[in-house]
Amino acid sequence: MVRVTHRFEAHVLGESDWIAATEICQLCRLDLGAVMELAELGVVAPREIPPGQWQIPATALPRLRVVGRLMQDLGVNVSGAALALELLEAQRELERRIRSLERLASDH
Amino acid sequence: MEFRDYYKVLGVERAATADQIKTAYRRLARKYHPDVSKEPNAEARFKEMQEAYEVLKDPEKRAAYNQLGADWKAGEQFRPPPDWGSGFEFSGGAGRPGGATRGAGRTGRSRAGAAQDGAFHDQDFSDFFSSLFGGGTPFARAGRGAGRDHHARVGIELEEAYRGTTRTLELRRPEVKPDGSVELRTHTVRVTIPAGVAEGQLIRLAGQGEPPSGAGQAGDLYLEVHIQPHRLFQLEGRDVTLTFPVAPWEAALGASVTVPTLGGTVEMHIPAGAQSGQKLRLRGRGLPGQPAGDQYVQLKVVLPPTDTPQAKALYEEMRSKLNFDPRANLSR
Numbered sequence: 001m002v003r004v005t006h007r008f009e010a011h012v013l014g015e016s017d018w019i020a021a022t023e024i025c026q027l028c029r030l031d032l033g034a035v036m037e038l039a040e041l042g043v044v045a046p047r048e049i050p051p052g053q054w055q056i057p058a059t060a061l062p063r064l065r066v067v068g069r070l071m072q073d074l075g076v077n078v079s080g081a082a083l084a085l086e087l088l089e090a091q092r093e094l095e096r097r098i099r100s101l102e103r104l105a106s107d108h
Numbered sequence: 109m110e111f112r113d114y115y116k117v118l119g120v121e122r123a124a125t126a127d128q129i130k131t132a133y134r135r136l137a138r139k140y141h142p143d144v145s146k147e148p149n150a151e152a153r154f155k156e157m158q159e160a161y162e163v164l165k166d167p168e169k170r171a172a173y174n175q176l177g178a179d180w181k182a183g184e185q186f187r188p189p190p191d192w193g194s195g196f197e198f199s200g201g202a203g204r205p206g207g208a209t210r211g212a213g214r215t216g217r218s219r220a221g222a223a224q225d226g227a228f229h230d231q232d233f234s235d236f237f238s239s240l241f242g243g244g245t246p247f248a249r250a251g252r253g254a255g256r257d258h259h260a261r262v263g264i265e266l267e268e269a270y271r272g273t274t275r276t277l278e279l280r281r282p283e284v285k286p287d288g289s290v291e292l293r294t295h296t297v298r299v300t301i302p303a304g305v306a307e308g309q310l311i312r313l314a315g316q317g318e319p320p321s322g323a324g325q326a327g328d329l330y331l332e333v334h335i336q337p338h339r340l341f342q343l344e345g346r347d348v349t350l351t352f353p354v355a356p357w358e359a360a361l362g363a364s365v366t367v368p369t370l371g372g373t374v375e376m377h378i379p380a381g382a383q384s385g386q387k388l389r390l391r392g393r394g395l396p397g398q399p400a401g402d403q404y405v406q407l408k409v410v411l412p413p414t415d416t417p418q419a420k421a422l423y424e425e426m427r428s429k430l431n432f433d434p435r436a437n438l439s440r
Contacts (some may be wrong), residue, residue, distance in 0.1 A: 013310040027257050027330065062308045064145050065259070073137050073158075082392060088144065090277055100342055102407055103351040104385060 013058035021046060021054035028068035029063065037078045038067060043085065109235045111186035114160035114173065122178060126165065133161040138209070159233045162241075169241055172245065257327040258317040264301065266338040269395055270370040272303035274364050279329070299331065304396035306346055307335045341369060346401025347394045349387070353410045354378060369393045369403050376405060384409035 013019075019027075021035055028093060030038075035056065038044050044060045056064070070081040115122050119130045138144070142151040163169045167384040180186065233242075262275055297316060305311070310330055317327025341348040352367060362380035366373050369390060376390065387404045394401020414420050426432075 011312045011314070012305055013312055023257070058310055061310055061330070065332075069143055070141070073141055073154075073187065075134055081379075084144070096342070096344070100349065100406075103342075104406065 010079055015057065018047065018055040019043055019058050019059035019061065022037050024061065024064060025054045028063065030062040030068045034063070034071070038064070038082060041069065041079065041082045043082050044056050109239060111180045111182060111184045111187055112159070112184035112234060112236045113180065114163050116182055117156050118161040122174070129161070129164045133157060155233070159237050160391065163237070164176060173240070186236060256318045257330060259330045261334055263332045263334050263336055266303070266335055266341055266343060267370060269305050269335050270303060273301050275299050275301060301333065306331050306395060306397070307333065309333050341370065346397050347404060348401065349404040349406055351408050352405045353381070353408050356409055356411060359383065359407060359409050367405055374437065378407065382407055
């Protein structure tokens, strides 16, 4: 076994970063049609720069990866995966609120 | 390495049809999918299933796996036969491509604190799978040009998100040597994660994904940051909330108190007449950023116990001297 060590400064992707839709498709195991359908459903807001070339905000990548995994692993369609994503996010938010209220109500 | 019984993993007979295998996988995937499951060890179970399904759904791989015989038991010590893979014709379907990202540990080469996720080609399948279907076997894919992007999750503590931190990742890559043999190289990548990284934020390491086979560029490595739950602080975006116990007289009369924050303790004034559940804001005391997050201090009034005659006497004095009805609103 050969070991090679590299050191890297990380580039944190923020709201000003955009990724080509083709690269998003490969990263998320989605086809372009699915990404566009997700845009119609409001899951992601792409931009067209230059005309004919779509870009996706990098901050949308984690959500799109969940959609891609749900579609590939569970066999659900785009609408079903988008619905599951929103329900999972709502569930997480409710769990967070419950934890917060439990902290307030619990004995210290 | 240990033998893996892929039929047992999916709970099907060796004679199961392709449809039965698919149905079994889908049923188990709904139960153990890491994005939806609350089962313990869901991620590990799901990877086992994916690995089993990857082999059993593919007629070539399944036939080769079956050739090992039915006498093997899960967990038995195993080594591939010397003529492994001979006698099969290959359609060129995907085997395990040339790259896998191991976990991103906090120190050294630990795999704790992070988990692989995502597409099949990202996954850290077992050594058993690699020895049978990975790089260097006849089942591995032919060269394709540009390498693909990889994706990994990195778990960090809230304090590390506040101050910045480093992580060491191991990237295992089979690489073809000039003589045509395949050598497994481990690339150790030390990543500096800057202060102020938020939950779910992505970090891109250009060229650290799958190496190209032939012409083309290496893929990128994407790290998705996950911040572990904290003992004191709850994180929401860049803001943190601290539940802060106060005595009734501190809430009633006001007080100057010492409050822990991610950057150290600060003095804070509680206004007179504060109520339990009320939130006070410490501007800019959340995670760093443009703008920085805030810290919210949520007051929690804690009653002193009535375990001494003196404490009881004080409560009785309040009852007799204070004209206080906490349920006044209910009688309207």
